[in-house]
Amino acid sequence: MPEGDTVWQTARRLHTALAGAALTRSDLRVPKYATVDLIGRSVLDVTPRGKHLLTRIEGGLTLHSHLRMEGAWQVYERGGRWSGGPGHQIRAVLGTADRTAVGYRLTVLNLIRTPEEDGLVGHLGPDLLGPDWNPGRALGNLLADPARPLGEALLDQRNLAGIGNIYKSELCFLTGATPWLPIGALPRDRAAKLPALAHRLLTANRDRPVRTTTGRRGQDLFVYGRAGRPCLRCGTVVRLADQDGRPAYWCPSCQQGPMD
Known part of the structure; x- marks a missing residue:
């Protein structure tokens, strides 16, 4: 999508x-x-x-x-x-x-x-690329259900609007948590930075013909689509599993939490 x-x-x-x-x-x-x-x-x-x-x-x-x-x-x-x-x-x-x-x-x-x-x-949360963007409201929406897996919370457009499966996987990596970690278990300082990080990534890519989260030419994404290949940060093999019917990519060394 x-x-x-x-x-x-x-x-x-x-x-x-x-x-x-x-x-x-x-x-x-x-x-x-x-x-x-x-x-x-x-x-x-x-x-x-x-x-x-x-x-x-x-x-x-x-x-x-x-x-x-x-x-x-x-x-x-x-x-x-x-x-x-x-x-x-x-x-x-x-x-x-x-x-x-x-x-x-x-x-x-x-x-x-x-x-x-x-x-x-009208049911959508704050739009990451819209005039209604509100990081405080987005964070409150994300943390409203502390037991919900991080990846699922990020994909829920009622929390914040605009994140798809690519950004879900990349945001989880950059936050250092697996997509299955309950969002309430994420350290508060890292959780607080999530909305701003998501906003920064989407804003940086809205004018680019090729999406990147790494800033590295030819290595555009940290984990998404890299199953079986080495993590760009530590070299551990990136893994792939299903999460609520969608693929989830993660590095088992760089990301902490449940592994599906």
Whole structure:
């Protein structure tokens, strides 16, 4: 599933392509919205909220989408060849005189009144890349259930919005705890630094074409995707296990706590 920085980049690309222009093409390929026609309405802005995308359209409408595991928005020049996948995977097309945005494999697509956005994203915690970012509130949310495994708490978008499985694994490594350590067992000083660390990592990567948490060229991540390979810090073999249906990577030497 795309992480918050990827969604932020997608929103910026869509905003640059569509905002301020009237739609000359509108095609929502979802049965519920098959007869909706947005042609002639201007796109006001495209805003990310955690892992959600909110495309606000003239007339008080918002097109809400979530990329989930396979979704993507692609932007093409007028007349350009669409290359994001076969036609049957297209769920939305929004076009202006100059650009066309095509949404592929969007399993979540809603057209709502803009004042109703809170019904879809109001449950989210502070957005790591949003104007509502609040590290104190995020920390309070994380520590509200002390027995919860650290990795699960970080992935819960109700605690703080924008962390996916990559950042979960990297944050656990940088904090020196396995993903299964109860968050309440994390030393208070390390727990207190978690929100700021997460914010720093996502902010640093929102403008980068290649995500990195290490600062090392060619060795972009400390543990994620490195199962069976040596830890970049100590040389111990990085391990991989399932955590609540998702892969968790960790170094058994650098990270303390339960090992799944």
